[in-house]
Amino acid sequence: MKFKGKSFIAIVLSPEPPFADWFREIDRIIERSPGFFIDRPIILDVRGTKIPIEELEQLLAELAERSIRVMGIDGVAGTRLKAGMPPSFSGGRLASDVDVPTPANASAVAGNGSETEKPDAKDADGSTRNTTAKSKKTAAEPKAKVSKANGDSDVEPEAWETSPASIASGSSIVITEPVRSGQSILHPEGDVTVIGSVSSGAEIIAGGSIHVYGALRGRALAGVAGKDSARIFCSKLDAELVSINGLYKVADDFDGALRNAPAQIRFENETLVFEELN
Amino acid sequence: MSNATVVVVTSGKGGVGKTTTTAAIASALAKEGYQVCAIDFDVGLRNLDLIMGAERRVVFDLVNVVRGEASIKQALVRDKKLNNLYLLPASQTRDKDALTEEGVASVISELRMYFDWVICDSPAGIERGATLAMRHADEAIIVSNPEVSSVRDCDRIIGLLDAKTKIAEDGGRMPKHLMITRYDTERAKTGDMLATDDVVDILSVPLIGVVPESKDVLKASNVGLPITLSDENSPAAKAYTEAVRRLLGENIPVTIPEEKKGLFGKFFKGRAA
DSSP states (O other): OOOOOOOOEEEEEOOOSSHHHHHHHHHHHHHHOTTTTTTOOEEEEOTTSOOOHHHHHHHHHHHHHTTOOOOEEESSOTTTSOTTSOOEEOOOOBOOOOOOOOHHHHHHHTTSOSTTOOTTHHHHHHHHHHHTEEEEEOOOOTTOOOOOOOOSSSOOTTGGGGSHHHHHTSOEEEEOSOBOTTOEEEETTSEEEEESOBOTTOEEEESSOEEEEEEEOSEEEEOTTTOTTOOEEEEEEOOSEEEETTEEEEGGGSOGGGTTSOEEEEEETTEEEEEEOO | OOOOEEEEEEOSSSSSSHHHHHHHHHHHHHHTTOOEEEEEOOTTSOOHHHHTTOGGGOOSOHHHHHTTSSOHHHHOEEOSSOTTEEEEOOOSSSOGGGOOHHHHHHHHHHHHHHOSEEEEEOOSSSSHHHHHHHHTOSEEEEEEOSSHHHHHHHHHHHHHHTTTSHHHHTTOOOOEEEEEEEEOHHHHHHTSSOOHHHHHHHHOOOEEEEEEOOHHHHHHHHTTOOHHHHOTTSHHHHHHHHHHHHHTTOOOOOOOOOOOOOHHHHHHHHHOO
16 A cells, blocks of 8 residues: 655644734635635644643634634644644644735736736735745655745745635536525635526625626625636626626726626726626 | 415515505405414504504404413404404514514414414514514515615515525425505606516516505505405505415416596696606
8 A cells, every 4th residue: 555645835824912913814814815714724833822722722713713724733732732623733844925815916826927916016915924824834744745845926836726716716606596685695616606686785705707697786706715817797787896806896887888788897907897798 | 174374474674565465465365265364573563453453452462472471362353344354463562572483483383273374464674573474484475666675675585585484494495476566657657666577577576466556555544444345446456356366376467457547637647748
């Protein structure tokens, strides 16, 4: 029997007291890119904090509340951990930072066009680095393939298999009934297809594209996990708001000619492009 | 012993005609010979007793029954004209928190044994009273005015009907009927009002009836008689009677009954505008 070794890039979360502020920062990131922590290996780094086990328990519970599943804890001896907690982890080599997707760096990650990068994007990166994500290699199996981490921007393609862009191209869901006012369809991992109408006061939030075979009268937010290749399609455009990768437009700013027409909306050069479908 | 169909009359928005519709539907069903019970879920703001002209005979109410202070038979008020039509009034002195989920469940399941039809008049809003009224229903009548805010509220309610009801939780789908009330033919023609087609398109629920705006409705509620009993020939009463036939499964096309106009009315209308 042979055991394969594989290396992954894990996100390392280093909580800093006061935790309330730290969680606010996490919430802010989740709000901006709901798919960011989904399906990613996450290590909780509490080295040097001498955190009481009760506080650690609390911390894990709060992370779980935000659907952040921790796969290991660095900095606490395995014997101190309670049953049901993720196992203790140590070692690992530091890799380059994992960027929190912003419209600018998400496109850089996807590898097409650095000219869209905004001048202030670097600043945004810098600030998020301090607060949240350091990336690190884990799973140091004997025969592990070691991928190289050289540059700042061109991180290992393997590791980026789980980047927001590819997370978003994963599963898709189909809703076969009208989405009513007050209802919200949240699917940060992929496409959402609605067979029926999306009512005024309803919202669709998708990591990928949104397809509505009916009238779109509510809100549609596509590409929320940092994917600006996401698009919105509908057979009748009467939306209150449309957004792709955080860039949004409200009904008042729409082109009147497309009202009630079948339309698609895509992201191009930091603007939303509306086109009639025919 | 029968097993009733429980129908909730709901809308989200207030003042669209839920109570009028409940009274009209309940009495039209009773006229067809069924055993019918109308329940007022609007605890604290009860009106159904007034519309049905039973306010002077209310002794016990829904809250008493839910709390076990009175039996259902003590609380039911029989209609003056039809002896197979009953009302279970709401309490005016309590609020909606007085209703409990289990209490309502046991009341409804007991009423199911005595009646053929149980019509629940839902309060406005989407809070406790409204959700409890729809909770155990088998079918829903959604009342909307041809006007945008009412339509959006109905849409919200339909979403709740498909999520918070017993049927929905058991994986079923509640049959829904759309009743458009206070419809003004003249204003629909001039575009001041949403057309029925637009409402049906937005809500995607089959239409069960269109009730024209009518002075007869106000007149009927002031004398405490459901419109289907007070003036059978009024357009509104006809619309409700037809809606009930559709509810009973008859397949008749939905028409919009019009107010009869005299020769002068027609002539005058032609010259206006």
